[in-house]
Amino acid sequence: MAFAFKKRSNLPGFGLALGYTVLYLSLIVLIPLAAIFLRASALTWNQFWHIAASPRALASYRLTFGASLIGALVNLVFGVLVAWVLVRYSFPGKRLFDSLVDLPFALPTAVAGIALTTIYSPNGWLGRPLASIGIKSAYSPLGVAIALTFIGLPFVVRSVQPVLEDMDKELEEAAASLGASRWQTFSRVVLPTILPAALAGFAMAFARAVGEYGSVVFISGNMPMRTEITPLLIITKLDQYDYAGATAIAVVMLVVSLVLLLPINLLQKWSSSREEKAAGLIPERIEL
Amino acid sequence: MATAISLRAGKVPATRQVATAATVESRAVRWILIGITVFFLALFICLPLAIVFSQAFEKGLGAYWASLRQPDALAAIRLTLLAAGIAVPLNLVFGVAAAWALGKFEFVGKSLLITLIDLPFSVSPVVSGLIYVLLFGLQGLFGPWLARHDLQIIFAVPGIVLATIFVTFPFVARELIPLFEAQGQEEEEAALALGASGWQTFFRVSLPNIKWGLLYGVILCNARAMGEFGAVSVVSGHIRGRTNTMPLHIEILYNEYQFAAAFAVASLLALLALATLVVKTVIEWRARPQFAESAEGEGEEQIA
Numbered sequence: 001m002a003f004a005f006k007k008r009s010n011l012p013g014f015g016l017a018l019g020y021t022v023l024y025l026s027l028i029v030l031i032p033l034a035a036i037f038l039r040a041s042a043l044t045w046n047q048f049w050h051i052a053a054s055p056r057a058l059a060s061y062r063l064t065f066g067a068s069l070i071g072a073l074v075n076l077v078f079g080v081l082v083a084w085v086l087v088r089y090s091f092p093g094k095r096l097f098d099s100l101v102d103l104p105f106a107l108p109t110a111v112a113g114i115a116l117t118t119i120y121s122p123n124g125w126l127g128r129p130l131a132s133i134g135i136k137s138a139y140s141p142l143g144v145a146i147a148l149t150f151i152g153l154p155f156v157v158r159s160v161q162p163v164l165e166d167m168d169k170e171l172e173e174a175a176a177s178l179g180a181s182r183w184q185t186f187s188r189v190v191l192p193t194i195l196p197a198a199l200a201g202f203a204m205a206f207a208r209a210v211g212e213y214g215s216v217v218f219i220s221g222n223m224p225m226r227t228e229i230t231p232l233l234i235i236t237k238l239d240q241y242d243y244a245g246a247t248a249i250a251v252v253m254l255v256v257s258l259v260l261l262l263p264i265n266l267l268q269k270w271s272s273s274r275e276e277k278a279a280g281l282i283p284e285r286i287e288l
Numbered sequence: 289m290a291t292a293i294s295l296r297a298g299k300v301p302a303t304r305q306v307a308t309a310a311t312v313e314s315r316a317v318r319w320i321l322i323g324i325t326v327f328f329l330a331l332f333i334c335l336p337l338a339i340v341f342s343q344a345f346e347k348g349l350g351a352y353w354a355s356l357r358q359p360d361a362l363a364a365i366r367l368t369l370l371a372a373g374i375a376v377p378l379n380l381v382f383g384v385a386a387a388w389a390l391g392k393f394e395f396v397g398k399s400l401l402i403t404l405i406d407l408p409f410s411v412s413p414v415v416s417g418l419i420y421v422l423l424f425g426l427q428g429l430f431g432p433w434l435a436r437h438d439l440q441i442i443f444a445v446p447g448i449v450l451a452t453i454f455v456t457f458p459f460v461a462r463e464l465i466p467l468f469e470a471q472g473q474e475e476e477e478a479a480l481a482l483g484a485s486g487w488q489t490f491f492r493v494s495l496p497n498i499k500w501g502l503l504y505g506v507i508l509c510n511a512r513a514m515g516e517f518g519a520v521s522v523v524s525g526h527i528r529g530r531t532n533t534m535p536l537h538i539e540i541l542y543n544e545y546q547f548a549a550a551f552a553v554a555s556l557l558a559l560l561a562l563a564t565l566v567v568k569t570v571i572e573w574r575a576r577p578q579f580a581e582s583a584e585g586e587g588e589e590q591i592a
Contacts, residue, residue, distance in 0.1 A: 006395035010477050012486035017389035021401070024382045028453055029407055032419040035429055039422050078328050085325040089318055097326065099569045100333050105508075106561035106568075107336075108515025109413075110535035111554040114542050115336035118343060118551075125339065150332050172311045182313060211412025214517035214535070218542065231414035235522060238418065243427050250415045257410040261403070 033254075040251045043244055051248040060230040061252075063141055067229075068209035071148030076202040079156025080194065086157070087164040104153050109214025116147050117218040139221030144229060147215040152205030159201030163194050163271065196271035203267055207260040211253065340558045343551035355541075355549035356556070363529040364537035364553070367445065371520075371533060372513035375452040379509055380502075383460025387498075388490075390461075391468025392476075402465065408457040416454050417522025420447055443525030448533060451519040456509045463505035467498045500575030504568065511564040515557055 006014065040048065051057065085091075086098050104112065120127040120137040130137045137143050167190070175185040213231040220227040228236075230253060237245040313321070345352055355361060386405060390398055408416065422428050424441040434441060441447045475497070479489040495502075517535040524531045526540065534553055541550035 005397070006393055009393055009473065010480065011392055011473055011489075012480075013388060013490070014393050017385045018393075018395075021382065021386040021389050021405075024385075025401075025404060028450075028457060030404065032423055032454070033407070033411070035423050036415070036419050038429075078325075081321060082325050082328065085321050089322055091322050091326075093326075097329050099565050100329065102565055102568065103333050103337070103561060106511050106515075106564045108517060108535050108554075108557045108561070110517040110538050111340060111515070111557050111561075112336060113517075114538065114550060114554060115339045118339050118547070119335060125335070150336070153332055169311055176311055182311075185311070207410060211410075211415070212518075213412065213414050213521075218539075231412050231518065234414050234418060238421065238522065241427075243422070243425075246418060247422065250412075250418050253412050253415055257412065261410055265403075 036247060036250055036254065039243070039247045043248060047244070048248050048251075051245050052252050056224055056228070057230070057233060057249055057252075059225045060228050060233045063144060063227065064210055064230040067141060067144040067148050068152075068206050068212075070145040071152050071209050072202050072206040074145075074149045075152045075156045075205045076198060079153070079201055079205075080160055080198050083157045083160035083164055083194075087161060101157050102154050104151050109151065109212065110218075112150055112215040113147065113218035116150060116215065117143075120146060120219060138219050139227065141227060143219040143221070144216055144227065147219050148209040148212060151212050151215050152209050155205040155208065156198055156201030159197045159204070159271070160194050163197045163274075167193055193274060196267055196274045200264060200267035200271050203260065203264045207257060207264065210260075211257060337558060337562075340551055340554050343547060344555040346551075347548045351548055352552045352555075355546075355552040358549070360529045360532065361537060361549075361553055364532045364534045365556075367448070367532065368514050368534040370445070371449050371452045372510055374449050375456055375513045376506060376510050378453055379456055380460050380506060382457075383464055383505060384495075384502075386461040387464030387468045388494075391465045391471075392473060405461050406458050408454050413455060413516065413518025414522055417451050417519040420450050420454075420523055442523050443527065443531060445531065447523035448520050448531060451523045452513050452516055455516050455519050456513045459509035459512065460502070460505035463501050463508075464498055467501045468494070471497055500571050504571050504575075507564050507567050507571075511561060514560060 043051075082101065086094065086101075117124075117138055119125050120130070120143055122128065122131050122136075122138070124138070127137050135142070137146065171189050171193070172185050175189045176182075180188065211231060213229070213235075216229050217232055220229060220232070222228055222232055230249060234246045234249050234253070237243075237249065312318075390402060421442055423430055424434060424447065425431050426435065426442075428442070441450070475493050476489050479493045480486075484492065515535060516533075517539075520533055521536060521539070524533070524536055526532060526536060528540070532540065534557055538550050538553050538557075541547075541553065
């Protein structure tokens with residue numbers, strides 16, 4: 001066989017399986033993605049900059065990244081809390097809530113979008129009480145942040161949960177027996193152990209939120225310069241047959257998502273190495 | 289648990305009780321944390337679900353059925369089923385092939401290939417649709433050629449299918465690669481040594497070993513395929529009765545202030561989501577031994 005780059009194996013079918021994988025990947029993903037860069041390369045640097053850094057585009061980046069950051073931060077705090085409660089405590093309905101955490105992955109974004117908009121619109125179940133105390137939720141940047149909190153909700157929970165499940169309680173008992181208060185034990189022993197997983201979840205929630213479209217367009221109100229997210233700006237430009245404009249902004253988004261992959265991968269690696277350590281650490285220490 | 293630990297630590301039994309009390313929060317703290325969690329999940333998960341169904345039935349059961357039986361709604365349902373019906377099997381075949389190559393063999397560039405397979409998850413749905421417009425749209429790379437041959441991909445069904453394939457591309461592969469990786473090759477080698485052919489080994493040994501993971505990947509892939517909005521919205525052209533999928537039909541009804549009808553169609557997709565979660569939970573429960581044995585350190589596998 002000609003595959004010198006592969007370790008010897010007795011199983012058949014490597015050439016066929018790899019060939020099909022690479023072919024299908026190229027046809028569906030790689031070549032189409034390359035097309036966008038090809039298209040963008042037709043623009044001069046000045047043209048590109050003029051579109052990508054126009055005031056309207058900058059306003060959309062501010063909203064998209066700002067609201068994504070807020071959503072991811074809310075999910076970081078509450079995700080750790082939810083994971084902790086689901087792993088450590090028992091209460092009625094726990095298994096149901098545990099399964100429902102994944103709903104934002106399973107519910108189509110358009111359905112989430114119209115549901116959240118109806119809840120937070122000025123006449124909605126929560127929109128009306130909020131409006132009565134002077135808070136505009138739907139059709140404002142706050143609404144965008146609410147939608148992005150919803151779609152990023154499972155990431156931190158599902159990333160922290162297995163780490164907490166595998167974590168040896170001995171660590172905490174050791175801390176407690178050495179005189180640490182419960183809060184000290186949590187902040188100095190538990191938190192450092194789950195931190196990499198929590199940050200990985202945070203980064204994934206942020207990355208997902210930056211590209212999100214369906215759940216946001218209904219609740220945001222879509223006013224240029226105020227509540228227009230970047231993905232919507234791309235669609236607006238496409239609807240005006242401004243292909244160059246849409247491409248330039250899409251390239252910005254694509255580069256951001258590719259750059260975000262790096263910290264996500266690093267955090268996941270850090271998390272799994274930390275997890276292994278936490279599981280294997282205590283016996284060694286106590287043997288001393 | 290505390291017993292084992294204090295034994296291993298060589299502590300005198302008297303400290304055991306202290307240690308146990310010290311690793312559990314007080315009752316009040318526990319109930320406050322549970323309360324906040326339930327409130328948070330109720331606010332962000334249960335409330336949106338509740339509003340979908342309450343709005344769908346707001347004008348009564350008759351109106352609900354009527355809005356589902358509209359010709360445009362039926363056409364949207366058919367198109368959604370068609371797109372998922374093409375995208376899911378194609379990605380299933382790809383996922384199995386990719387898992388065989390990447391899970392059973394070691395070669396140079398493997399981790400790069402895995403990153404590339406995951407790529408569609410990192411791309412904004414809108415950009416996913418845009419790339420096909422840039423390729424096959426009238427102003428696109430192949431646009432003039434397609435127009436000359438009277439072929440239409442963008443603003444037509446093929447574009448919708450392509451966009452759906454793209455956004456659901458990694459689901460099955462990423463579920464199966466770690467499973468094949470963890471299972472190793474011994475069982476297949478035994479089958480081959482006993483005289484089974486390659487395909488026999490694959491269908492009788494390898495495939496049954498991953499059946500739960502396969503089903504898991506397929507239902508997640510299907511949920512996303514039927515619910516995709518952004519990517520499909522870019523390539524569809526929103527032609528009523530012809531290129532509208534269910535999510536796009538919901539958008540049109542909602543923007544026309546036909547809220548009850550929009551939520552009626554939305555309730556179907558919400559039911560699909562709930563059914564997906566139920567199947568997912570059942571699989572996790574049924575396959576726990578298989579997953580636990582083969583998927584050590586594979587904590588991210590639920591994250592889509």
